[in-house]
Amino acid sequence: MARLVILGAGVSGHTAATFAKHWLGDEHEVVVVSPNSKWNWIPSNIWVGVGEMAPEDVVFELAPVYKKAGIDFRQAKAVSIHPEGKQDSDKPFVTIEYTDPAKAGQTEEVEYDYLINATGPKLNFGATPGLGPDKNSLSVCTYKHAAEANNHLQTAIEKMKKGEKQKFLIGTGHGSCTCQGAAFEYVFNVEFKLRKAGVRDKAEIKWISNEQFVGDFGVAGAHIKWNGHIISSKIMAESLFAERGVDWITGAAVKEVQEGKVKYELLDGTEGEEDFDFAMLIPPFSGVGLKAYDKNGEDITSKVFKPNGFMVVDADYTPKPFEEWKASDWPKYYQNPDYPNMFAVGIAFAPPHPISKPAKSVNGTPITPAPPRTGMPSGIIGKAVAHSIVEMMQGKTDKPKHHASMAEMGAACIASTGKSALHGTAAALTVYPVVPDYDKFPGTGRDPEYTFGEIGLAGHWIKHILHYMFMWKAQLKPGWTLIPE
Amino acid sequence: MAKILTYPDKTLLQISGIVRDFNDPFIKETIEELKKTIEDNNLKGLCAIQIGVPKRIIVYKDKNNEFRTLINPGIFGKSSNIIDSLESDESLPNVKLNVKRYDKIKVMYQDIDKNDRFLEASGDEAIFLQRKIDMINGGYLFDRLNKKRQKEFFKSYGTYGDTCPSYFIKDKILKALRITLIIQAILLILSLFLNFAKFVVNYNHLIFGVEFVWVIFYAFYAKYETKKYKNCTSCQGANIIGTSGIYTAVIILLYLISFLLR
Numbered sequence: 215m216a217r218l219v220i221l222g223a224g225v226s227g228h229t230a231a232t233f234a235k236h237w238l239g240d241e242h243e244v245v246v247v248s249p250n251s252k253w254n255w256i257p258s259n260i261w262v263g264v265g266e267m268a269p270e271d272v273v274f275e276l277a278p279v280y281k282k283a284g285i286d287f288r289q290a291k292a293v294s295i296h297p298e299g300k301q302d303s304d305k306p307f308v309t310i311e312y313t314d315p316a317k318a319g320q321t322e323e324v325e326y327d328y329l330i331n332a333t334g335p336k337l338n339f340g341a342t343p344g345l346g347p348d349k350n351s352l353s354v355c356t357y358k359h360a361a362e363a364n365n366h367l368q369t370a371i372e373k374m375k376k377g378e379k380q381k382f383l384i385g386t387g388h389g390s391c392t393c394q395g396a397a398f399e400y401v402f403n404v405e406f407k408l409r410k411a412g413v414r415d416k417a418e419i420k421w422i423s424n425e426q427f428v429g430d431f432g433v434a435g436a437h438i439k440w441n442g443h444i445i446s447s448k449i450m451a452e453s454l455f456a457e458r459g460v461d462w463i464t465g466a467a468v469k470e471v472q473e474g475k476v477k478y479e480l481l482d483g484t485e486g487e488e489d490f491d492f493a494m495l496i497p498p499f500s501g502v503g504l505k506a507y508d509k510n511g512e513d514i515t516s517k518v519f520k521p522n523g524f525m526v527v528d529a530d531y532t533p534k535p536f537e538e539w540k541a542s543d544w545p546k547y548y549q550n551p552d553y554p555n556m557f558a559v560g561i562a563f564a565p566p567h568p569i570s571k572p573a574k575s576v577n578g579t580p581i582t583p584a585p586p587r588t589g590m591p592s593g594i595i596g597k598a599v600a601h602s603i604v605e606m607m608q609g610k611t612d613k614p615k616h617h618a619s620m621a622e623m624g625a626a627c628i629a630s631t632g633k634s635a636l637h638g639t640a641a642a643l644t645v646y647p648v649v650p651d652y653d654k655f656p657g658t659g660r661d662p663e664y665t666f667g668e669i670g671l672a673g674h675w676i677k678h679i680l681h682y683m684f685m686w687k688a689q690l691k692p693g694w695t696l697i698p699e
Numbered sequence: 700m701a702k703i704l705t706y707p708d709k710t711l712l713q714i715s716g717i718v719r720d721f722n723d724p725f726i727k728e729t730i731e732e733l734k735k736t737i738e739d740n741n742l743k744g745l746c747a748i749q750i751g752v753p754k755r756i757i758v759y760k761d762k763n764n765e766f767r768t769l770i771n772p773g774i775f776g777k778s779s780n781i782i783d784s785l786e787s788d789e790s791l792p793n794v795k796l797n798v799k800r801y802d803k804i805k806v807m808y809q810d811i812d813k814n815d816r817f818l819e820a821s822g823d824e825a826i827f828l829q830r831k832i833d834m835i836n837g838g839y840l841f842d843r844l845n846k847k848r849q850k851e852f853f854k855s856y857g858t859y860g861d862t863c864p865s866y867f868i869k870d871k872i873l874k875a876l877r878i879t880l881i882i883q884a885i886l887l888i889l890s891l892f893l894n895f896a897k898f899v900v901n902y903n904h905l906i907f908g909v910e911f912v913w914v915i916f917y918a919f920y921a922k923y924e925t926k927k928y929k930n931c932t933s934c935q936g937a938n939i940i941g942t943s944g945i946y947t948a949v950i951i952l953l954y955l956i957s958f959l960l961r
């Protein structure tokens with residue numbers, strides 16, 4: 215009997231764990247280590263953040279689901295990886311520290327035959343002074359943060375009802391942020407909510423982002439159907455900002471968040487300030503800070519992880535200028551080159567470089583979105599890696615066989631711009647491939663024919679249906695394997 | 700001198716690609732060609748896609764009447780002031796449209812030696828650059844109109860090339876089916892109280908059969924009618940199958956209800 219240990223029960227880890235167990239049956243063991251007792255459908259946090267969904271609507275308890283599936287769940291956080299074992303044993307293991315209230319603080323060594331690191335991002339609020347819910351700005355990255363953001367939003371609405379003006383600043387809180395899509399959804403959901411509450415005239419709303427142009431989304435722009443032809447998301451986004459009366463600043467690296475004030479630097483080196491009553495700024499992401507040690511206990515963290523804390527996999531990390539970036543730089547199997555029984559999926563793997571064209575301000579401050587690894591690619595990668603490992607555990611192969619390069623897969627993002635059954639809207643943005651392949655598609659590096667949506671009420675309905683579909687799938691309810699990632 | 704493409708030429712509808720290789724002699728040739736075309740036609744400026752080159756290059760004459768070349772330009776800043784601007788464009792001859800623009804913008808671009816450069820533009824220059832930067836991103840002037848004005852524009856100017864025509868027989872087939880289904884649903888409710896409406900329950904097999912054949916006919920006809928429109932969302936196979944699926948589900952639902960009411 216072999217053992218697969220999966221660190222992290224988010225989108226990619228949960229997908230990998232559930233499929234691996236489904237395929238392996240009782241012959242092999244699947245262990246999941248994750249610090250939270252609940253699973254969270256993160257995309258719907260946006261709706262929690264505007265009070266359109268309750269936190270309970272976007273989470274469920276993991277333990278009963280894993281129990282039913284036969285997965286060994288340990289509510290703990292991984293601290294270190296020992297891929298060579300220790301002095302008296304060759305068996306690789308991870309050290310974990312329980313967060314389960316019954317065992318809080320206890321540590322344990324969990325041995326593995328195969329390991330998947332799916333620990334997602336650390337929300338690195340520390341990168342910008344004053345950033346984050348513990349300091350001067352809000353977040354929607356977890357359901358708890360989102361619920362807190364909603365409390366502030368409701369207070370602001372009350373103030374506006376009494377005639378007070380309020381200024382909303384929404385976007386990214388650092389020059390290297392990713393996940394602009396989530397902030398983009400949030401700004402329009404807030405705008406929609408304020409209109410619904412009848413206080414829109416009392417609100418000034420501003421978007422601040424590290425993208426080089428509005429609609430970049432960290433992927434150098436997506437495609438959208440518009441008036442019967444295909445345009446860049448730049449035009450869609452600009453039009454949406456104009457139509458909904460939301461002002462914007464892009465090419466901005468937020469340098470500091472003070473109480474009620476943000477200081478930022480622009481691409482041209484100029485500096486600016488923006489006051490606010492309500493600020494929701496996404497933090498930059500880094501790896502969760504796992505350590506790695508060799509057999510002798512020597513620290514090999516810098517060999518296993520990149521300086522940003524993400525795990526090294528089968529990507530080409532040679533530093534190259536933008537014009538030499540290739541689709542083949544991106545990993546295919548997500549396998550660590552030094553320890554072939556170790557994989558990293560979702561946000562946890564180290565990407566070789568950004569997707570958007572890199573930029574620095576004239577003062578040298580990098581202002582470039584980090585490459586996003588959204589839900590769909592994270593799920594697809596998790597499933598492909600699980601498939602490879604299952605076959606390796608079953609002795610069918612000694613190499614991973616299932617590839618899922620982001621330069622081979624498309625992504626569809628349905629961005630909500632207002633939640634309502636009759637008046638809601640969402641924009642369907644598509645890109646194929648996620649990572650441009652300039653050899654295959656000279657020009658934009660993308661296939662312009664791959665597009666299916668536009669903006670409208672239907673998009674909203676799809677987004678809402680997806681919420682129920684993914685909550686259903688993640689709880690392994692009947693037919694879950696048929697629901698795509 | 701190159702030919703300036705005009706609406707509804709399909710090439711113009713592309714999103715231009717980022718210039719990556721600055722040593723490619725074709726980039727310099729394109730810039731020279733653009734300059735020549737601007738001179739010969741006495742224009743303010745052009746972007747490469749207008750002469751059929753899908754690369755993010757804009758060449759224009761600045762305030763001092765000197766040529767400026769912007770490679771990979773993007774707007775990263777602007778004033779909060781939005782103005783009405785009456786515009787025309789070489790690629791949309793004989794059309795003048797009123798669109799909204801920012802009165803001041805900040806542009807980041809690269810020069811021919813790949814250096815990052817910045818530019819603040821206002822007035823005519825800002826408006827010109829906004830129009831051209833839209834074009835390299837696949838956007839026409841009419842993409843900046845609101846839905847109502849766009850409809851009027853397409854009515855008077857006609858739709859363009861390989862895109863969605865505003866009239867499809869398939870939509871009429873679907874509309875007729877929709878109306879039928881709505882009437883059927885109303886009659887189903889009425890049949891609880893009124894005798895005359897009972898026929899929707901009594902003949903449910905027949906009605907179901909007719910509606911089902913109707914959907915199949917729609918699917919085949921829609922596929923046939925839209926074969927040539929690759930860029931049109933409602934013309935794609937998945938959409939037609941999806942629409943047919945939804946209608947089939949509604950028909951089955953109505954059938955089940957009438958079955959239960961029988």
Ligand SMILES: Cc1cc2nc3c(=O)[nH]c(=O)nc-3n(C[C@H](O)[C@H](O)[C@H](O)COP(=O)(O)OP(=O)(O)OC[C@H]3O[C@@H](n4cnc5c(N)ncnc54)[C@H](O)[C@@H]3O)c2cc1C
Nearest residue numbers: 222223224225226256257292333334396560561587588589
């Ligand atoms: C507000 C918001 C909205 C979004 N909306 C969309 C959307 O509409 N569409 C879309 O495609 N994507 C969306 N995304 C992105 C999407 O949520 C992520 O891409 C996806 O969650 C990444 O999956 P992951 O498994 O890599 O990480 P996560 O889902 O974050 O999972 C990481 C897991 O690891 C656990 N973990 C952390 N540290 C440790 C440790 N030391 N040991 C063990 N476990 C650990 C965490 O508790 C968590 O369970 C959104 C993101 C945000 C923040």
